[in-house]
Amino acid sequence: MIRKILLFALLITSFCNVSSNERSLSDRIDSIFSEINLEAEPACAIGVIKNKEYLFKRGYGLSNLEHEISLTPDSVFRIGSISKQFTAMAILILEEKGVLSLDEPIKKYIPDLIDYKENVTIRHLVHHYSGLGDYEYSDYPGRFINSVGEEFRWGNQDYMSNDEVYALFKTLPLIMKPETKFWYSNLGYGLLAIVIENITGMTLREFAEKEIFKPLGMDNTFFNDDVNQVVTNRADAYTPRENHPGEYKIFMTNLSNVGDGGLYTTINDFIKWDQNFYVNKLGDQKDKLIQRMKRNFFKQSAEKARKDNDVYRDEDTYAFAQNFDVYRGFNRWSHSGSWVGYTAKYSRFEDLEFSSVVFCNNEEIDAGQISDKITDLYFDRENN
Numbered sequence: 001m002i003r004k005i006l007l008f009a010l011l012i013t014s015f016c017n018v019s020s021n022e023r024s025l026s027d028r029i030d031s032i033f034s035e036i037n038l039e040a041e042p043a044c045a046i047g048v049i050k051n052k053e054y055l056f057k058r059g060y061g062l063s064n065l066e067h068e069i070s071l072t073p074d075s076v077f078r079i080g081s082i083s084k085q086f087t088a089m090a091i092l093i094l095e096e097k098g099v100l101s102l103d104e105p106i107k108k109y110i111p112d113l114i115d116y117k118e119n120v121t122i123r124h125l126v127h128h129y130s131g132l133g134d135y136e137y138s139d140y141p142g143r144f145i146n147s148v149g150e151e152f153r154w155g156n157q158d159y160m161s162n163d164e165v166y167a168l169f170k171t172l173p174l175i176m177k178p179e180t181k182f183w184y185s186n187l188g189y190g191l192l193a194i195v196i197e198n199i200t201g202m203t204l205r206e207f208a209e210k211e212i213f214k215p216l217g218m219d220n221t222f223f224n225d226d227v228n229q230v231v232t233n234r235a236d237a238y239t240p241r242e243n244h245p246g247e248y249k250i251f252m253t254n255l256s257n258v259g260d261g262g263l264y265t266t267i268n269d270f271i272k273w274d275q276n277f278y279v280n281k282l283g284d285q286k287d288k289l290i291q292r293m294k295r296n297f298f299k300q301s302a303e304k305a306r307k308d309n310d311v312y313r314d315e316d317t318y319a320f321a322q323n324f325d326v327y328r329g330f331n332r333w334s335h336s337g338s339w340v341g342y343t344a345k346y347s348r349f350e351d352l353e354f355s356s357v358v359f360c361n362n363e364e365i366d367a368g369q370i371s372d373k374i375t376d377l378y379f380d381r382e383n384n
Contacts, residue, residue: 025056028377032370033060042238042248042341044365045071047267047357048374052275057267063235063361065248073267075235076220077359078253079344080337083223083263084189084321085273085293086208088126089282090196092292092320093211096283099199102126109195113170122195124178125188127297127318131174132185140172156254156340162225165257166194182318186260189321193259204258215281216272221265223258231264237341239363251341251363261339267357274348274355293320294333327372328379336368345371354378 029046036043043061047054059071094100100109102123107113109122116131124130133139136154144152144160152158160168169190176183193204200207205223213221224231238248256262265273276282276290283289296319317324322333327349334347345367348355356374358367 025377025381026058028381029056029058029374032373036061037246038062039068040065041246042235042360042362043071044358044360044362044367044370045073045075045077045235045267046370046374047073047271047355048378049271049274049353049355049357051353052271052278054271059267061362063233065236065238071235071361072233074220074233075359075361076231076233076264076266077235077344077361078224078237078261078339078342079263079265079346079359080261080339080342081186081321082335082337082344082346083258083261085335085346086212086223086263087189087192087196087204087259088320089212089289089293090204090208091122091126091192092289093283094196094199095292096289100195106191106195109198110170110191113191114173116174118174118178120174120178122192123297125185125192126320128182128184128188129179129297130185130188131176131178131180131183132172132187132191133175133183134185135169135172135187135190139175143172144168154255156252159254162257165255166190169194189260190257191259193257196259212282216276218265218269218272221263221269223262224264225256225258225262227253227256233266234264235359235361237361237363239341248362253340261337265359267359270346270357274346274357277348277350278353293322294324295319296324327375334371338363338367343367347371347375349375 033043038061041061042065045059046057048056057073059073059075061071063069063071063075095102100122103121105119105121106125118131120130135144141151146152146158169187172187196204196207203225205225208223237251239251241247241249280287280290296317321335323335325332330349331351332347332349334345337344341361341363343360343363343365345358356371358371360367
């Protein structure tokens, strides 16, 4: 009887310690948002993953200011360039099916593409070594024009249909020879969306639903190729109103093109993507598909490349829309995203089975900084 009492007491003590640790982490994450009026301002939804489960998840601030709707782990965010991971995975699934090769020219899959006079491959597009510029950062002055003949504004001021955007994408020349250097190109991932559609006869939205989101059970995740559709639980995006502290304006995109961005998802859905890096459920459900996601342009592991003193971030460590680095002594895969009023960051420490997911609907908040703060809080807690 005494032994049972002692065992019960030990279990209770252990439970209390775990609960206390979780509360401590929760309280510390709460403090990150202490300077924001969470009852009146937009902010972020947070997820902390440990051992393939959420150690912590919470929404901070408002999803919709007009109706005072709070952010939750089920709020739907646009996650910007983190979307590229899903486009890259779609390409790898098609490679696994044997319907494309990464080393074939994209002209084979986009017959009405202009003649680059150079061999530009799928692999080049995936790893940003194609020689293409980036439409968002003025690499093509005079090529994107708005209705009054001025440079197109990529916020929410101007409009083009998907057909118009993709038609222009196919006319843009290289700005350097392929493999000259790493040059981040949203344009390249827009072309990958066209490749997928031309091969499969399905839009990227349809293909990703069939081959990625449905197998993973990501029921509230999709490439939004029509931003005017009703999205249940959508978190609206905001930007601070100049010279009016504490006030915001809606900052949502008018554009519906996808591939380089355009993915909508939730904290509760995203963990299923994170879990798949440990046990693959996509394609032929083999680990090979996941290992391919970690191969950089030079066909060597990014981890090996990073240990070379002559290796630079991005140039040698960008692999299928994942950046590899070492943070606080641990290997990290990550990618950020931002578009109009949304910012996002996903970081995964596979050796620790630890990840952080940060989705924000306030342009003023840097999701990457929030992610690093959360990681620091977690590491500091583990070391105490």
